[in-house]
Amino acid sequence: MDQIALYRKYRPHNFDNLVGQDYIKTTLVNAIKSNHISHAYLFSGPRGTGKTSTARLVAKALICNDLQDDHDPCNKCEFCKDINMGRLIDLIEIDAASNRGIDEVRDLKEKINFAPTRAKYKVYIIDEVHMMTKEAFNALLKTLEEPPSHAYFILATTEIHKIPETIISRCQRFDFRRISNKALMTRLSYIAQMEKITADDKSLEAISKSSDGGLRDAIGLLEQLTTDGKLQFEKVGEVLGVSDSNLLNGMLDSLTNKDTKGALKIVHELHDQGSDLKKFIHEFVNNLRTQLLESVASGDNGKMATLMRMIDIFQEAQNELHIAIIPQLPLEIAVIKIAGPVVAKMEVSEPKVEEKVAEKVGEKLEPKAEKTPEERKHKAIDTGAIMFTLASIKDNWPRITERIKVPALKQSLKSAVPVKLEGNDLTIQFNTNFHKDKVMEHDHRVEVEAVINEVTDKPVKILVVVKELEIKSVVEKEKEDNIVDEALGIFGGEVMN
Ligand SMILES: [Zn+2]
Numbered sequence: 001m002d003q004i005a006l007y008r009k010y011r012p013h014n015f016d017n018l019v020g021q022d023y024i025k026t027t028l029v030n031a032i033k034s035n036h037i038s039h040a041y042l043f044s045g046p047r048g049t050g051k052t053s054t055a056r057l058v059a060k061a062l063i064c065n066d067l068q069d070d071h072d073p074c075n076k077c078e079f080c081k082d083i084n085m086g087r088l089i090d091l092i093e094i095d096a097a098s099n100r101g102i103d104e105v106r107d108l109k110e111k112i113n114f115a116p117t118r119a120k121y122k123v124y125i126i127d128e129v130h131m132m133t134k135e136a137f138n139a140l141l142k143t144l145e146e147p148p149s150h151a152y153f154i155l156a157t158t159e160i161h162k163i164p165e166t167i168i169s170r171c172q173r174f175d176f177r178r179i180s181n182k183a184l185m186t187r188l189s190y191i192a193q194m195e196k197i198t199a200d201d202k203s204l205e206a207i208s209k210s211s212d213g214g215l216r217d218a219i220g221l222l223e224q225l226t227t228d229g230k231l232q233f234e235k236v237g238e239v240l241g242v243s244d245s246n247l248l249n250g251m252l253d254s255l256t257n258k259d260t261k262g263a264l265k266i267v268h269e270l271h272d273q274g275s276d277l278k279k280f281i282h283e284f285v286n287n288l289r290t291q292l293l294e295s296v297a298s299g300d301n302g303k304m305a306t307l308m309r310m311i312d313i314f315q316e317a318q319n320e321l322h323i324a325i326i327p328q329l330p331l332e333i334a335v336i337k338i339a340g341p342v343v344a345k346m347e348v349s350e351p352k353v354e355e356k357v358a359e360k361v362g363e364k365l366e367p368k369a370e371k372t373p374e375e376r377k378h379k380a381i382d383t384g385a386i387m388f389t390l391a392s393i394k395d396n397w398p399r400i401t402e403r404i405k406v407p408a409l410k411q412s413l414k415s416a417v418p419v420k421l422e423g424n425d426l427t428i429q430f431n432t433n434f435h436k437d438k439v440m441e442h443d444h445r446v447e448v449e450a451v452i453n454e455v456t457d458k459p460v461k462i463l464v465v466v467k468e469l470e471i472k473s474v475v476e477k478e479k480e481d482n483i484v485d486e487a488l489g490i491f492g493g494e495v496m497n
Pocket of ligand 1: 064073074075078079
């Protein structure tokens with residue numbers, strides 16, 4: 001069965017049915033109404049986002065004998081009917097990617113000056129225009145410089161960067177965007193309804209998400225995954241490898257409500273179903289990301305901080321999946337870290353994270369009032385601040401590193417040990433220069449100092465050393481080299497490489 005039969009059937013026949021691209025739709029409708037249609041349009045954008053469908057609509061609006069509301073083709077006159085059947089001689093559709101297309105573009109320059117055969121205008125739609133040869137572009141350019149009044153051009157491309165600037169500058173350009181999941185879903189459920197396909201929202205949502213903003217792919221999948229008039233999530237989820245949105249939403253709800261048991265239950269359900277945990281985490285983080293961007297837009301700093309922390313922890317779980325002895329363990333740990341009682345206790349001082357975020361987004365913070373020693377003591381008890389001694393910092397090192405946001409920095413600190421505390425100078429020892437340098441990058445050092453300051457309630461300056469072992473080995477290497485040099489001196493030879 002032809003996978004794009006449904007797509008063809010549901011091609012938009014008027015501007016109202018065009019999915020997404022509202023700005024382009026409005027601009028074109030206004031141009032048609034005011035009779036200011038450009039002689040050359042350039043439609044660029046990802047595949048399946050409606051470029052060719054829009055081009056046909058514009059062509060029909062130009063040629064139709066009986067425009068509706070001054071802009072929509074009637075789909076009833078002889079011209080509309082012939083265009084819908086693909087047989088109007090004055091609408092010339094060229095696929096520049098095909099061999100025939102190359103010849104057609106070559107002919108174009110000669111034939112363009114002939115008057116239209118039946119309609120009042122000749123309309124050229126050139127698809128995949130970026131595939132044209134240099135010669136063809138030159139021919140097209142000449143035509144675009146002085147198009148005959150009866151000729152209109154609509155060029156479409158998925159690769160705008162391959163189009164010469166000289167061509168672009170002679171066209172009115174529209175950039176088609178990926179269609180939103182919501183718009184895709186609305187269109188899919190309309191088609192399902194018209195085709196009497198029983199489909200649940202979960203399945204339609206999964207198809208929309210998998211289609212990456214392309215309507216053609218979305219409708220193709222709808223067609224492909226429907227069996228006996230039914231679209232079932234079991235099959236959709238399996239073929240597309242997507243997770244049940246109920247589980248994804250349930251996970252977020254559980255974590256937000258600190259419902260550790262509920263969240264763990266979802267992990268076990270995923271495991272029992274044999275779901276791809278990697279895929280689940282990927283989708284979950286993607287959902288968190290969407291919400292994070294929304295919270296940035298709305299300026300909800302508290303939510304932003306919570307979401308960033310969740311993303312960090314789940315990304316860490318993702319990294320550990322492939323080395324886990326028990327497959328679901330990293331996910332379980334992530335869930336407990338976020339919702340569990342241990343973390344809940346630590347979060348008494350969470351507003352500080354929010355303050356940091358607020359600073360990053362440029363909000364002015366209330367100046368901090370100087371605390372009296374008495375207040376400081378209380379605060380230290382409230383937040384469970386750790387004592388400012390080397391032993392205490394050492395003991396609490398995992399708890400300190402856990403609060404670091406940047407994953408690479410966190411990793412570097414995990415491999416390090418605090419070795420000396422003098423006044424406010426804390427010396428940290430690293431195994432390698434690599435980790436040492438990572439921590440000493442300005443922003444990183446500031447973050448580490450801020451975190452230690454948070455948990456100890458004392459300002460701290462970080463000093464670093466690299467474990468002596470490495471230094472020793474360098475010294476020893478030099479010694480060895482000296483011995484070789486001496487030997488060479490004695491025997492008068494050269495080192496063979
Ligand atoms: Zn018509």
